[in-house]
Amino acid sequence: MATCEMCGTDRVTTFLSEISGARLRCCSRCIESNNLTVLERRVPSQTVTRPVSSKTKTYTKNIGKMEKEVARDFHIRIKNAREGKGWSAREMGKRLNLRLNDIQKTEAGVRPADNILEKIAKALDISLFEENVSEPERTIKTPSSRSMTIGDALDEFLAKE
Numbered sequence: 038m039a040t041c042e043m044c045g046t047d048r049v050t051t052f053l054s055e056i057s058g059a060r061l062r063c064c065s066r067c068i069e070s071n072n073l074t075v076l077e078r079r080v081p082s083q084t085v086t087r088p089v090s091s092k093t094k095t096y097t098k099n100i101g102k103m104e105k106e107v108a109r110d111f112h113i114r115i116k117n118a119r120e121g122k123g124w125s126a127r128e129m130g131k132r133l134n135l136r137l138n139d140i141q142k143t144e145a146g147v148r149p150a151d152n153i154l155e156k157i158a159k160a161l162d163i164s165l166f167e168e169n170v171s172e173p174e175r176t177i178k179t180p181s182s183r184s185m186t187i188g189d190a191l192d193e194f195l196a197k198e
């Protein structure tokens with residue numbers, strides 16, 4: 038377990054990654070969200086030796102969290118909302134008890150830890166997560182069925198059952 042050199046999250050498994058020529062030890066979340074090149078992967082021996090049963094609950098919880106998609110323009114939403122409140126990045130850091138550096142990185146598009154994102158979203162009263170669009174909704178929006186009402190679509194949907 039180590040500290041991610043990109044987002045600053047503590048107690049995470051880090052991998053040596055390359056970011057535009059620079060080498061940093063980053064957590065898997067940063068690697069995934071920034072499409073970083075991983076130079077070295079180490080499987081933590083702890084996880085392998087630990088009994089599966091005791092870990093099951095935590096694992097399921099983590100998967101549930103990952104389904105929550107952070108909006109691609111989360112940093113723009115944060116910056117706009119912050120400026121809307123008339124706060125400087127430094128002032129927001131003081132109010133949220135976050136480092137100025139973390140806020141600057143977040144507004145530059147580096148995704149911080151979930152708890153930091155949620156803290157910011159709550160303070161600025163904004164949503165930073167994408168709503169998952171369900172399949173039936175997408176079908177209604179296609180050009181071929183543009184003239185259909187939601188009621189028609191629902192009837193057709195039910196008729197298929």
Ligand SMILES: [Zn+2]
Binds near residue numbers: 046
């Ligand atoms: Zn990270």
